[in-house]
Structure formats: C-alpha cells, structure tokens
Amino acid sequence: MNRLTTLFQHKTADVLNVYFTAGFPQLTDTVPILHALQEAGADLVEIGMPYSDPVADGETIQRSNQQALDNGMTVATLFEQLQNIRQQGITVPILLMGYLNPVVQFGIEKFCQQCQATGVDGVILPDLPLEVFEREYQPLFTKYGLKNVFLVTPQTSAARVRQLDGLADGFIYLVAAAGTTGAQTDMNADVDAYLSRTKALGLRNPTLVGFGISDAASFAAASRHTTGAIIGSAFIRLLQHTPAEGQAAAIKEFVAGIRP
Amino acid sequence: MTLTAPSPYRVDAGGYYGPFGGAYVPEMLYPNVEELRDNYLRIIEDPEFKREFKQLLRDFAGRPTPxxxxxxxxxxxxxxxxxxxxxxxxxxAHKINNTIGQILVAQRLGKQRIVAETGAGQHGVATATVCALMGLECIVYMGAIDIERQKPNVDRMRMLGAKVVPATSGSQTLKDATNEAMRHWISNPTDTHYIIGSVVGPHPYPDMVARFQxxxxxxxxxxxxxxxxxxxxxxxxxxxxxxxxxxxxxxxxxxxxxxxxxxxxxxxxxxxxxxxxxxxxxxxxxxxxxxxxxxxxxxxxxxxxxxxxxxxxxxxxxxxxxxxxxxxxxxxxxxxxxxxxxxxxxxxxxxxxxxxxxxxxxxxxxxxxxxxxxxxxxxxxxxxxxxxxxxxxxxxxxxxx
Structure with a gap:
C-alpha cells in the first residue's frame, strides 16, 4: 500500500511534513538529510526538485533552488540519488515537490516510472492545472501508484475545494495565507477561521497546512483544525546556517523542537 | 472584424492556441486568473468600455498613429x-494601447492597485502613466540589472508616482521581474490587478493583450x-x-x-x-x-x-x-x-x-x-x-x- 495512505490511516493529528530542496546545501546532502529527518521523527518528507523560476516560493526556497541548480542538481540526478533508499532503511513517505517544466522535459511517464522504482509516494506540482491533470496525468499517476497533492488557499471557493478533494487521494495542502512560501504568517484569527471553515467542509482527505509554519507555536496553532502541518523555509534556513558536521544533530533538535 | 469560422491561430474556448497557451498557474493565482477569464470578454465587449477605450486611445495616446x-x-x-x-x-511605444485597456478592465473589476513587470522600462512607463491618469497605486518590478541600464525610464516611472522595485532574484532581468510581479499578485490576490505587458502569461492574458494591440x-x-x-x-x-x-x-x-x-x-x-x-x-x-x-x-x-x-x-x-x-x-x-x-x-x-x-x-x-x-x-x-x-x-x- 502507498506509504502516504498507511500514514494517514494510523495518524490523524499532529502530522509533521518537512520540506527540503534536493541537492542543497551540497549536491550529495539529499539522502543524508532524508535519513536524519526519518530518525528525528518527521512523519513525511517533501523533497523539492529545484527550478530556475519557482514563482510560488519566497526568497529562502528560491535561493536554495538556485544553489542546488548551481550544485548540478537535476531531476535525473535526484532519481539516481534516490535509487535503493528503500533498501537502505528509508521507510518514511516521500513526496516530490516541483514545477511542471522540468518534469515535462524529463518525460511524464518516465518520471512516474522513476517515482515508483525509487519509492516516491506522491507529487506536488503547483503549476499543474486541474484539468490538465485530469486529462493527461491522472491515468499515469494511478498506473504507477503515485498520489497527487492539490493546494487550497483562503481564496479557493468551497465548490472548488470539494472538486479538488474529490480528485485528491493523498492529502490536501492548505496554504495558510495569501503569499509565497516562507511568508510570515502569524496564526491569527483570519487563518484560524479559514482552517476551521475548511474543517467544517468535512473533506474526505486529510489536510496539512503550510506556508509560514516555522516553530512549535505556529505548528500547534496550525494543527488545531487539521491533520498536521508542513515546515519548509524555516528548515532550509537551518540547513543554510548549520555546518556540515553538525547537520544530523541540528535536524534532530529542530524536529524535536516542533512537537515538544 | 469578426470571424465566423474558428481560426487555428486564435485562442480556443479552453484558452489554447493548438498545443500552446493554457493557464499553468499555482492555485494561489487561480481565483485571480479565473476572475479575469470569466469577465474579460464581457468587459471589453461592453459598449461603454469600447467608447472609453477608443476615446483614451485618441485623446490621451494620440491615435490613430500615421x-x-x-x-x-x-x-x-x-x-x-x-x-x-x-x-x-x-x-x-505601442505599450500604452495595452495599459489603457487593462487599467479600464482593472477599474471594472474594482481593483485598487496595479502591479506590473518591465524589461526596458517601456511597459513600466506606460503602466505608471495610466495609473497616474486613473489615480491607482502602481508597483513596477524591474530586474536590478535593467534598472541600471535603463535609468531614464526608471526616473520617468518615479516621476509618474510609481514605486519601482528591483527584482534581485535569478538573472535580475525581465524574466525575474515577471516572477516577482506574479509573487506580488499571489500575496495580494483580491485588491490588485497585474498588468502584463506582453502577449504572455496564463490565459486570458495573451488573448486580452492581443485584442488591445x-x-x-x-x-x-x-x-x-x-x-x-x-x-x-x-x-x-x-x-x-x-x-x-x-x-x-x-x-x-x-x-x-x-x-x-x-x-x-x-x-x-x-x-x-x-x-x-x-x-x-x-x-x-x-x-x-x-x-x-x-x-x-x-x-x-x-x-x-x-x-x-x-x-x-x-x-x-x-x-x-x-x-x-x-x-x-x-x-x-x-x-x-x-x-x-x-x-x-x-x-x-x-x-x-x-x-x-x-x-x-x-x-x-x-x-x-x-x-x-x-x-x-x-x-x-x-x-x-x-x-x-x-x-x-x-x-x-x-x-x-
């Protein structure tokens, strides 16, 4: 069974998803960071495929994308790095997050095949339109056992949330507030109202909140009405500031600090 | 000129030109793009819009051009x-044809603020100009490198009251200014209209801009x-x-x-x-x-x-x-x-x-x-x-x- 499905069957609250960019800070850091996050207790991990023009991302993740590209990271290289991770004891569910163009250039069917072969469980492609997904991608995703994760924002209409929920089969990614990743979202009354409004819709998929979640307080506030939350930019900043030799320990401390 | 048969060169009902076009935008931009898509034809086909557009093209922009x-x-x-x-x-330049059209659309959508990207600065100036004319706030993203090499246009935009923001990501030119303008729009989805300066971007922009031009x-x-x-x-x-x-x-x-x-x-x-x-x-x-x-x-x-x-x-x-x-x-x-x-x-x-x-x-x-x-x-x-x-x-x- 898909590892995402299993996860959400067993865990329905305080799920922690951590994002990091593949090939950052060093090209070969991808798999060691994956190991460290699993050992630290992250429930699922989202690996970013770097892109030259990440429009949905704020400065922190943009820079990590650029550095990863400068390091030589590509979609093909990432799949090479992920070869055999499942044989090496990585059991945590893995999502690949990225923009559509590099995936299209790699070849969509080949991409799905490689995801299945390396043990990737799901994909987040923010600029993949819903109707294109339905028309061209859904059959391939199903064939290769891949879950597609859709984003929902405070501006998304209830009707569209239901439509997305109907198509999704992993979880729904709730964008906490209008903005790009890493924006300072204070978990204010507006965000709380949006999250409880979404909860009231009674979606069939689990929900994880992202954008602006950076510490224990924002994680707790975000998880009140949802299945859990996603931390990205704050984790990238940690990687940026941590010397290579202290990376594993710093990751452990960071993850432990989110759910004290 | 209206067309009776579908042309392979014009946008179809789904927003495509053959295999090209569409609206590949993150969900954060979907409501904005949808609002524009559902309203642009109604707005620009409206007789009062046409009258105002035509009058501004004549009296403000100086059309017809010889x-x-x-x-x-x-x-x-x-x-x-x-x-x-x-x-x-x-x-x-021709850029003003589009910015006049789009500012009239923005007004009819009830937007208070305009964001735009610019490369050489011509579209930025044309946008700052119509924002001054209509009294709307104007923010123009421009690559940090372009700001250096096109200084007179930066000064013109500032004189017109626009805020020129350097795009410091990537190559710091037009592509990155466009990314930054899109990010601004993502962060300000309800009160802002994005005036794209060319026939690029998600549907309906390429068609809307082509119609104005x-x-x-x-x-x-x-x-x-x-x-x-x-x-x-x-x-x-x-x-x-x-x-x-x-x-x-x-x-x-x-x-x-x-x-x-x-x-x-x-x-x-x-x-x-x-x-x-x-x-x-x-x-x-x-x-x-x-x-x-x-x-x-x-x-x-x-x-x-x-x-x-x-x-x-x-x-x-x-x-x-x-x-x-x-x-x-x-x-x-x-x-x-x-x-x-x-x-x-x-x-x-x-x-x-x-x-x-x-x-x-x-x-x-x-x-x-x-x-x-x-x-x-x-x-x-x-x-x-x-x-x-x-x-x-x-x-x-x-x-x-």
Whole structure:
C-alpha cells in the first residue's frame, strides 16, 4: 500500500511534513538529510526538485533552488540519488515537490516510472492545472501508484475545494495565507477561521497546512483544525546556517523542537 | 472584424492556441486568473468600455498613429515600405494601447492597485502613466540589472508616482521581474490587478493583450486602403520579444494567407554564440509564466538566460499565439543580430529622420531578407522610438560616421 495512505490511516493529528530542496546545501546532502529527518521523527518528507523560476516560493526556497541548480542538481540526478533508499532503511513517505517544466522535459511517464522504482509516494506540482491533470496525468499517476497533492488557499471557493478533494487521494495542502512560501504568517484569527471553515467542509482527505509554519507555536496553532502541518523555509534556513558536521544533530533538535 | 469560422491561430474556448497557451498557474493565482477569464470578454465587449477605450486611445495616446510611406528607405531596399508609427504614441511605444485597456478592465473589476513587470522600462512607463491618469497605486518590478541600464525610464516611472522595485532574484532581468510581479499578485490576490505587458502569461492574458494591440492592424487596414487602394499588404514585419506589437500588427491578417507575416527575433551576438534571445531558433516546447509555449531551456528544463542588445527582446519565451504561428508556419521567424539591428537603426535614422527603438530595429533589419519585390507592399510595425536607447546608440556613433 502507498506509504502516504498507511500514514494517514494510523495518524490523524499532529502530522509533521518537512520540506527540503534536493541537492542543497551540497549536491550529495539529499539522502543524508532524508535519513536524519526519518530518525528525528518527521512523519513525511517533501523533497523539492529545484527550478530556475519557482514563482510560488519566497526568497529562502528560491535561493536554495538556485544553489542546488548551481550544485548540478537535476531531476535525473535526484532519481539516481534516490535509487535503493528503500533498501537502505528509508521507510518514511516521500513526496516530490516541483514545477511542471522540468518534469515535462524529463518525460511524464518516465518520471512516474522513476517515482515508483525509487519509492516516491506522491507529487506536488503547483503549476499543474486541474484539468490538465485530469486529462493527461491522472491515468499515469494511478498506473504507477503515485498520489497527487492539490493546494487550497483562503481564496479557493468551497465548490472548488470539494472538486479538488474529490480528485485528491493523498492529502490536501492548505496554504495558510495569501503569499509565497516562507511568508510570515502569524496564526491569527483570519487563518484560524479559514482552517476551521475548511474543517467544517468535512473533506474526505486529510489536510496539512503550510506556508509560514516555522516553530512549535505556529505548528500547534496550525494543527488545531487539521491533520498536521508542513515546515519548509524555516528548515532550509537551518540547513543554510548549520555546518556540515553538525547537520544530523541540528535536524534532530529542530524536529524535536516542533512537537515538544 | 469578426470571424465566423474558428481560426487555428486564435485562442480556443479552453484558452489554447493548438498545443500552446493554457493557464499553468499555482492555485494561489487561480481565483485571480479565473476572475479575469470569466469577465474579460464581457468587459471589453461592453459598449461603454469600447467608447472609453477608443476615446483614451485618441485623446490621451494620440491615435490613430500615421502609416508613413518611407520613400528613401523603399528606394534603398527596392520595395515599397510603409511604417506604422507606434513610436508616435504617448510614452513612445505601442505599450500604452495595452495599459489603457487593462487599467479600464482593472477599474471594472474594482481593483485598487496595479502591479506590473518591465524589461526596458517601456511597459513600466506606460503602466505608471495610466495609473497616474486613473489615480491607482502602481508597483513596477524591474530586474536590478535593467534598472541600471535603463535609468531614464526608471526616473520617468518615479516621476509618474510609481514605486519601482528591483527584482534581485535569478538573472535580475525581465524574466525575474515577471516572477516577482506574479509573487506580488499571489500575496495580494483580491485588491490588485497585474498588468502584463506582453502577449504572455496564463490565459486570458495573451488573448486580452492581443485584442488591445489589434488596433495596430485595424488602423493599418483602413490607412493602407486609403493610400494604396488595397487593404492587405504583401508583408507585415514586427519584432518579437514576448510579442505584443507583433500580435497587434498581425491580428487582422492572421486568416489572410496572402499576407506574409514576418517576426524578428533577437539573435544577440549570433544564434550559436550562447548569447542570444532567438527563442524559436534555440527553444523547444515548455511551460513558462503560466503558459505552454516555446522557450529557451536546458535539457533539464531550467529556463535559460537570454541575451540581446535590446532589453525589450531579452526574454526566453514568446507568447503562445506566436508559438502556434511558428509551429504551423503561418509566420516566418528571422533571427537578427545586435549588429544587424544597429545597422538598421542607423539606416532608418539617416534615410527617414526617425530614430527607432532597438527592439524595432530588429524588424527593420528583416527588410533586405524577405525577398520583397519593388511593387510589393511591406508594412513594418515601428513599435517604439529610440530615445531610451540613445546611450547604446551613442557608443556606436563613430562606427557609423
């Protein structure tokens, strides 16, 4: 069974998803960071495929994308790095997050095949339109056992949330507030109202909140009405500031600090 | 001109031009793009909108722009050349046609703030101008490198009351300014309208901008008929960065197969030098700024940095309609080097007393290449004037003395 499905069957609250960019800070850091996050207790991990023009991302993740590209990271290289991770004891569910163009250039069917072969469980492609997904991608995703994760924002209409929920089969990614990743979202009354409004819709998929979640307080506030939350930019900043030799320990401390 | 049969060159109900176009936007932008998509035709077909648009084009922008028979240039090239004088528009280029149209749309959507991207600064100035006219807040993203090399336009935008924000990500040029403008729109989804300056971006932008620019070919038809007795020229020439002046100059001729459409791309230092912006020569199908189109990219699908002497053609993609015109062979795309563009700019200046923009000079440089005969009628869209490029031209003055 898909590892995402299993996860959400067993865990329905305080799920922690951590994002990091593949090939950052060093090209070969991808798999060691994956190991460290699993050992630290992250429930699922989202690996970013770097892109030259990440429009949905704020400065922190943009820079990590650029550095990863400068390091030589590509979609093909990432799949090479992920070869055999499942044989090496990585059991945590893995999502690949990225923009559509590099995936299209790699070849969509080949991409799905490689995801299945390396043990990737799901994909987040923010600029993949819903109707294109339905028309061209859904059959391939199903064939290769891949879950597609859709984003929902405070501006998304209830009707569209239901439509997305109907198509999704992993979880729904709730964008906490209008903005790009890493924006300072204070978990204010507006965000709380949006999250409880979404909860009231009674979606069939689990929900994880992202954008602006950076510490224990924002994680707790975000998880009140949802299945859990996603931390990205704050984790990238940690990687940026941590010397290579202290990376594993710093990751452990960071993850432990989110759910004290 | 309305069409009775569907044209393969015009946008279909789903927002595509053949395989190109669409709206590849993250969910954060979906409500904005949807709002525009569901309302733009209703708004721009409204008689009151049409009246106001037409009046502003006339009284504010200075339309119709003349169609000028360039006799000395015609003699030099050996054909009959008419220049569609978009350089005489207020703010110095065709860009104002689009910004007037879009600010009227923004008002009708109840938006309070305008965000825009700019490369050379022409679209930024045209946007700042209409924002001043309508009293709307204006934020223009411009690549940090472009801010340095196009300083007069930065000052013009500031004088008009716009806030110019440097885009410091990526290559710090037009592509990155576009990314930053999109990010701003993501962060301010309800009160802001994004005025894209070219026929790029998610549907409905390419179609909306082409419609606003179509005034160029609409006027050309009337003026050519008056001056020559025929509505259709043999050739229409225009430069293509994103391609808005070309989209307007081609618009009413798309379904007239007797009119050859020529698009000039910037070859930079040469198509094979690695310093070029010749998108159709170097690119392949991909997705950029919300549309499926042809773009310059690495094998891994990362967008490549383009290069051109002209900041307005320094863009790694082209509008989806142009991608379709290229793919179907309806338009011919020629690659023009920096040098050929400079030659053409000095030639026009000295033969006709018109200093063209560097972008426009790329279209002029096609004239000797198209095989036009003496009696053929060639229309060149003279998209902008060269004041903004004087610093560049001055560096080359001695070579042409």
């Amino acid at each position: 169609l000028f028979l360039a006799q000395r240039l015609s003699a030099e090239i050996g054909t009959t050349i008419y220049l569609k004088r978009e350089d005489l528009c207020h703010t110095g 179509s005034i160029i070919s609409a006027e050309t038809i009337t003026q050519l008929l008056e001056q020559t007795g025929r509505a259709n020229p043999d050739f229409v020439l225009a430069c293509v960065g994103g391609g808005s002046n070309a989209a307007g100059a081609f618009y009413h001729y798309l379904d007239q197969p007797g009119v050859r459409l020529i698009a000039a791309e910037a070859a930079g230092q040469g198509v094979t030098t690695g310093h070029s912006a010749a998108t159709t020569a170097l690119g392949k199908p991909g997705i950029l700024h919300g549309a499926s189109t042809i773009l310059m990219q690495t094998e891994d699908g990362q967008v490549t940095e383009p290069y051109s002497i002209s900041a307005g053609l320094d863009y790694p993609g082209i509008g989806p309609q142009h991608a379709q015109l290229f793919a179907t062979g309806r338009a011919e795309f020629l690659s023009i080097t920096d040098r050929a563009a400079l030659d053409a700019a000095f030639q026009l200046s000295r033969l006709e007393g018109i200093i063209p923009a560097l972008e426009t000079a790329h279209a002029l440089a096609c004239l000797p290449l198209i095989g036009a005969k003496k009696d053929d009628v060639v229309v060149v869209c003279l998209s902008g004037r060269g004041d903004k490029d004087l610093a560049t031209y001055t560096q080359h003055l001695e070579e042409y003395s």
